[in-house]
Amino acid sequence: MYSYISGILRSKTSTVAVVENQGIGYRINSSVRALNSVDLNDKVIFYTHLYVREDEISLYGFPEAEGVALFELLLSVSGIGPKAALNICSAGGASEIYGAIVSKDIGWLTKVPGVGRKTAERLVLELREKIARDLHLGVSIPAAGLVSMAPQQSVEGQVWQALLGLGYQEHEVGQAIRPALALFGAQAKVEEVLKAVLKTLAQGR
Template identity: 40%
Template structure:
């Protein structure tokens, strides 16, 4: 129904953003990758969308790039992978790394994503290996997951930011942006606060 929504950012949640367009707020479920990409942007942004209709629910999922939307659509074609699981995968692994893992049949790497066990990882590889655009796999030369594990230090920083009044989605996005190169928890908190203050 919608190809994309263009508007200004109203608010963030743990796994969604609200985009205001003509005085209407659209709740769009999205990945941490997209939340990190659009957070702090001024003016209008474009979110590429996919409506998911179930018997008891109608939801809109959206991403900051067409490539991430395409990967979401491919993931939801896999047996046993619904929209929520697909979103968890995209919040754990970047699309470039994900494409590389599927092409190289990296089952272990895929199981590090939220909600993905060994059997699901095997199905993803089996059903998508021939459908993945190999160009996606070279968008990022390093096959390092964006969030291979969420460390105790990261959890501590997220909890500290939430205690300061930020919601979990904002805190996760900020930690995701500063986790590499930080020198301990206190340094990560300081850097995350600078990100959130932008």
């Protein structure tokens, strides 16, 4: 119904923004992280998702299109509602969240309020392959394994490809990948290096 709403940010709490457009104030639910990035009385744009249920009609939105795309992806998981999806979106940037799911980082996911181990495992089960495919990571993810990639590339090259596909910047990857490669040495495997680098990148943000 609404792709986005632009206007003046008249008020906000930690999870709700009111955006005025042509004399109408739109109440938009959002993540803590997203609302920390906008200031009162600024002209803003929120890309939106209209959530409709028998007992609820609510508007959810984010200042960036990738935010609402992530929110909608999380809602596609069985048992994940808007509150849990917002909590996950508040826990990190899109690249961190995608990285945690792709690398099966259950520990990171279960730190999110309202996300228990079963929910975290369901996120991984239902989204890993979709994220890898949609972000063109060039990875094949078996149901019970971590990330496996085309063998013709070096371990370093495969990890670089995956991390850039997840949205990390080259300077971030360069700083984090060298210690991980040194840690595992000549016998390094893609999945263990990728997991170590993602952990380092998440700690640095």
